[in-house]
Amino acid sequence: MTLRFAYNTNGAANHRLADAVAIIADAGYDGVALTLDHHHLDPMEEGWERRAEALAHDLSARRLGCVIETGARYLLNPRAKHEPTLLTASAEGRDRRVAFLNRATDIGAILGAEAMSFWAGVPRPGVDREQAWTWLRDGIARVLEHAAARGVTAALEPEPGMLVETVDDWQALRDGLPGLTLALDLGHLIVTGERDPAAAVREFAPGIGTVAIEDMARGVHVHLPFGEGDMDVPGCLDALEGIGFRRLVCVELSRESHRADTMIPGSLQWLRACHPAKAA
Numbered sequence: 013m014t015l016r017f018a019y020n021t022n023g024a025a026n027h028r029l030a031d032a033v034a035i036i037a038d039a040g041y042d043g044v045a046l047t048l049d050h051h052h053l054d055p056m057e058e059g060w061e062r063r064a065e066a067l068a069h070d071l072s073a074r075r076l077g078c079v080i081e082t083g084a085r086y087l088l089n090p091r092a093k094h095e096p097t098l099l100t101a102s103a104e105g106r107d108r109r110v111a112f113l114n115r116a117t118d119i120g121a122i123l124g125a126e127a128m129s130f131w132a133g134v135p136r137p138g139v140d141r142e143q144a145w146t147w148l149r150d151g152i153a154r155v156l157e158h159a160a161a162r163g164v165t166a167a168l169e170p171e172p173g174m175l176v177e178t179v180d181d182w183q184a185l186r187d188g189l190p191g192l193t194l195a196l197d198l199g200h201l202i203v204t205g206e207r208d209p210a211a212a213v214r215e216f217a218p219g220i221g222t223v224a225i226e227d228m229a230r231g232v233h234v235h236l237p238f239g240e241g242d243m244d245v246p247g248c249l250d251a252l253e254g255i256g257f258r259r260l261v262c263v264e265l266s267r268e269s270h271r272a273d274t275m276i277p278g279s280l281q282w283l284r285a286c287h288p289a290k291a292a
Contacts, residue, residue, distance in 0.1 A: 015252055017283060018043035018079060018260040019276050020224070021052050025269040029053060032272070033070060039277035043077030045224070045262035046123070048116055049084040055115045056087065064122040071123060077260050079222050080120040080128040080164075088112060097133025098151035099144045099175060109133075110151050113166075114158045121162040126259050127222040128159065129195040131169045132176040144175055149188060156191045167221030169195035172203045172233045179212055186219060193221025197264070198248050199228030199235060210244065210251035217255040224264045235266050237275065238282040246287045 019041050024032035029052045036044055046067075048055045053063055071078055088108060089095045096105030113130050120128045135144040152168065159166040168185065170176050176185065179194065179201075186192050194216055198209040207215070213223075225248060227241035228234070238245060252261060263283075268275040 015249060015257065016042035016077065016260050017280060018045045018077065018262045019279065020045035020047060020081060020262050020264040020266070022047040022049070022081065022083065023263075023265040023268050023275065024272040025049075025051070027269075027272060029067070030070065033067075033074070033076070035273065035276050037074040037076055039280050041076070041276075041280060043079065043126075043260040043262075044071065045079045045081050045260070045264065046125075047081040047084055048119065049087055053119065054087075055112065055119060060115070060119065061122070064119045068123045078120070078123045078125040079260055079262055080116050080123070080125045081262075082113060082116050082128065082130045094133060095136075098148050099133045099135050099139060100147075101136065101139055106147060106151055110154050113155045117155070117159050117162050117164045117166070120164045125164060127165040127167045127193065127195065129167045129169050129222050130155070131171045131195075132174050134174050141175070148175060149185065152185065152189055152192060156189060160191060165193055165221045166191070167193040167195035169197055169224075170200060170204075171197075172200055178204055178206045179216060180206065183216075194219045195222050195224070196220050197224040197226075199224070199226045199241075199243060199264075200233070202228040202230055202242055203233045205230065210247040213248065213251035213255060213257075217257075220255075220257070220259075222259060222262065223252065223257065224262045226264050235264055235268075237265060237268065238279060238286070245283070249283070249287045 019036045085093045201209045227236040227243045229241045
């Protein structure tokens, strides 16, 4: 089996979306991980549906799959990174996050996306953690209901430092929200030290909705180019092949936009060179 790879547009933030898609396609990727943002198919701007349909035609013509990512930093609030979240104290703020995730799901439906990936957020000072968990479950349930209606897989990504930080945190949520899948960022496992990434792939295989990959140094949440951290990338590719993973494996190098022209093709070349049988 040959694994399928995508590149995340948050690593091409200095490019127009159409140009980023063209570079990703020309490099030989199988898909695009689209981080919706003010400059990349702004989901909050009038005309979003028309632009999504145009992008769907472009992706189809290039035979590219898609995953929707929702980690834009200042899309909903230009003065507070990632706010509001599903944990924000105000009900209006939480509603805005749910509305955004539902809009992302709508865009995913238009694009035929394999998954819509999202995260929990960080509780702000003064927010009780038990209350935050209640808000989170309620918000996710609303997102899952909309995703099911649109036929889109909703996948929650554990993020270092967030309320849902580990795959065990995800599992605790999944027990009460059976429609929730796992957005597994393999590098995050290196940061938290909770699991060997390849072992986590095998353990959570039935629940994985999408996968992100990059290099990472132990204990440091910085997405690194391949070969610059502690990730056993060939071992991860072996594990993904071993579980028969057929969805996109998304390369996420969010700090490399300044050299995306070389990092996009170079990352796929590295993957093919390090394990040619798994990344042909």
